[in-house]
Amino acid sequence: MKKVKHCPFCAELISPKAIICRHCHADVTKVSRGKKGQFVRVSIKMKDKMYQGDLFIPPHLNRLSDVINDGRPFISIINARETSEGGETQIGFLVINKNVIEWIRLIEGKPAAGRKGRQLYEISTIQEKG
């Protein structure tokens, strides 16, 4: 079996020799050793569906807003669950184009860097027309 590691930005599997992640195109050499980053919980409204999952904040960034402004076109969410009228579905991995984000607000926890599960954000997305 080939050796792999998790991308510190999107948590997808990549080669340990990778310089750029093939999934999220992040520069994985930028991660400083010893620092671990953190997860925040996000709840996303998208049309008639809701998504909940964990968004990774890399160690060189402090807040969710840094991730939104880091120049990458997408945010990646892991452990995602989709809730619609039909019920709840485990979907695992979810990528959202930042262009569809309308607003983000902190609904639980403190805005400063915290531990996993300490912060919950609500993300609203722009509703498609038609």
Ligand SMILES: [Zn+2]
């Ligand atoms: Zn990645």
